[in-house]
Amino acid sequence: MNQPDIESTIKKHLHRVAPEADLKQLQPDDELGPTLDIDSMDIYTLMVAISEELHVDIPEEEYGKLISLQKIQEFLQQALIQ
Amino acid sequence: MGKFVMPSLGSEMIDAKLVQWFIQPGDKVNKGDIIGEIDTEKGLIDIEIFEEGIVTELIAKEGETIPVGSIMAIINGADEKTKVEVIETKQQEPNGEKELPKKNGKLKHPHKEDNKESTVKVKASPLARRVAEDLGVDLTKVGGSGPAGTIHRKDVEAFAELKKADETFEKELEMADHLSAADKKSMRHSIAAAMSRSNQEIPHYYLEIDIDMKRALDWLQETNNKRPVNERLMPAMLLIKTVANALAEVPELNGFWTDEAMHIEEGIHIGFAISLRQGGLVIPAILNADRKSLDEIRSEFVDMVTRAREGHLRSREVSSATITLTSLGERGAQKVYGVIYPPQVALIGFGKIMERPHAVEGMIGIRPVLSTVLAGDHRATDGHTGSRFLEKINEQLQHPEAL
Numbered sequence: 001m002n003q004p005d006i007e008s009t010i011k012k013h014l015h016r017v018a019p020e021a022d023l024k025q026l027q028p029d030d031e032l033g034p035t036l037d038i039d040s041m042d043i044y045t046l047m048v049a050i051s052e053e054l055h056v057d058i059p060e061e062e063y064g065k066l067i068s069l070q071k072i073q074e075f076l077q078q079a080l081i082q
Numbered sequence: 083m084g085k086f087v088m089p090s091l092g093s094e095m096i097d098a099k100l101v102q103w104f105i106q107p108g109d110k111v112n113k114g115d116i117i118g119e120i121d122t123e124k125g126l127i128d129i130e131i132f133e134e135g136i137v138t139e140l141i142a143k144e145g146e147t148i149p150v151g152s153i154m155a156i157i158n159g160a161d162e163k164t165k166v167e168v169i170e171t172k173q174q175e176p177n178g179e180k181e182l183p184k185k186n187g188k189l190k191h192p193h194k195e196d197n198k199e200s201t202v203k204v205k206a207s208p209l210a211r212r213v214a215e216d217l218g219v220d221l222t223k224v225g226g227s228g229p230a231g232t233i234h235r236k237d238v239e240a241f242a243e244l245k246k247a248d249e250t251f252e253k254e255l256e257m258a259d260h261l262s263a264a265d266k267k268s269m270r271h272s273i274a275a276a277m278s279r280s281n282q283e284i285p286h287y288y289l290e291i292d293i294d295m296k297r298a299l300d301w302l303q304e305t306n307n308k309r310p311v312n313e314r315l316m317p318a319m320l321l322i323k324t325v326a327n328a329l330a331e332v333p334e335l336n337g338f339w340t341d342e343a344m345h346i347e348e349g350i351h352i353g354f355a356i357s358l359r360q361g362g363l364v365i366p367a368i369l370n371a372d373r374k375s376l377d378e379i380r381s382e383f384v385d386m387v388t389r390a391r392e393g394h395l396r397s398r399e400v401s402s403a404t405i406t407l408t409s410l411g412e413r414g415a416q417k418v419y420g421v422i423y424p425p426q427v428a429l430i431g432f433g434k435i436m437e438r439p440h441a442v443e444g445m446i447g448i449r450p451v452l453s454t455v456l457a458g459d460h461r462a463t464d465g466h467t468g469s470r471f472l473e474k475i476n477e478q479l480q481h482p483e484a485l
Contacts, residue, residue: 018359019359020359020360033412033413034413037359039411039412039413040316040318040411040412041316041318041384041387044314044316044384045384045388047311048311048312051310051311051312052312057310057311058311059307060303060306060307060309060314061307063306063311063314
């Protein structure tokens with residue numbers, strides 16, 4: 001899976017948890033919570049959906065670090081190579 | 083013979099609009115079935131039935147506004163199956179059929195036509211054709227993985243799965259459109275009415291305590307390390323369980339103030355406030371939370387938050403809370419002084435867990451601290467009871483492994 005695919009997968013699920021958010025305005029290093037006004041429950045839903053679609057486990061110690069689009073993308077790229 | 087009436091989902095509710103029935107005359111219904119959807123000041127709510135039987139007549143019409151307590155449908159007990167009902171069913175059926183294509187029309191019609199064409203143009207294995215017919219898949223739209231693009235069974239099944247996901251997505255979008263400006267206004271109106279009544283009638287007292295969350299959070303992390311991402315626990319789930327256990331020991335705060343007296347409820351139903359993105363909030367309850375395991379609470383919590391945001395809470399869930407819990411989560415303010423939701427007599431507010439200097443065994447350390455504020459109805463209880471309750475919550479959170 002290449003980078004644009006990963007990005008569009010993340011954005012697809014982001015759109016589901018925050019349908020009204022303008023994802024085009026979202027910068028790669030914006031913190032998702034405050035920028036999109038989504039809470040920990042939304043992040044949880046997002047992470048579960050991504051991990052299920054891509055068959056990637058997200059270890060607990062990584063979970064807290066995945067705060068921006070870029071961070072999630074980097075993590076998934078690494079995880080998908082392994 | 084049973085009459086199904088418009089349920090009351092709160093003391094401020096006067097009426098609600100029936101959006102759609104999920105049943106028709108002749109259908110058998112079981113306890114707990116969702117039989118329709120109503121549009122209320124708490125958003126779209128799925129209504130459940132609490133008896134078993136056969137639907138004889140639907141009195142309320144879709145789109146109609148029905149006062150609380152008015153008859154919406156007649157349900158005959160399961161043991162009273164009579165021939166009359168069967169005849170009635172047959173007469174009503176054309177009606178029901180007319181309804182169906184309207185809702186699924188976009189999806190169903192094109193497929194029927196396309197299927198005929200597909201048998202001519204498309205290269206597909208016989209098994210794939212049969213599976214496609216069963217699943218209602220249009221073969222012209224499926225990409226084949228075999229030689230010369232021949233479609234195999236697995237291609238059809240993969241396509242069907244994708245299509246199902248898209249349909250769900252479409253439904254979700256429709257649901258979002260449902261929440262029009264008018265609905266939001268009526269939810270605002272209902273919150274305004276309940277909160278004004280609370281402030282006028284309930285003499286609130288407030289007690290607060292700082293809880294050291296180090297042990298609870300360490301335990302949470304340790305537990306989560308061993309779990310896949312979809313089974314992990316969040317602090318809010320711990321808090322729901324903690325409050326339920328504490329109420330089992332201090333039941334005086336669990337119940338309603340009605341007719342100038344306190345009525346302690348046996349069932350402990352923890353309502354938790356969920357703010358909706360489009361504005362307003364809903365308070366669904368986890369029923370009998372004291373008797374559920376942490377994992378049961380986790381899965382119910384996740385399910386309810388999802389349904390709350392889609393507008394699919396059930397009538398019983400939004401009308402049963404015996405106490406309200408509000409948790410500000412990891413962003414936001416440090417403390418919340420809540421307003422009790424009448425006729426309940428207590429509201430427990432959890433702030434944001436913050437690293438703060440905190441004395442432990444004669445030493446000052448930096449600990450994750452959770453400010454917890456109890457709002458109590460002074461007609462029903464006194465500060466002494468409230469204090470005991472907060473102390474129980476604190477004790478529970480110091481032994482998270484026992485939850």
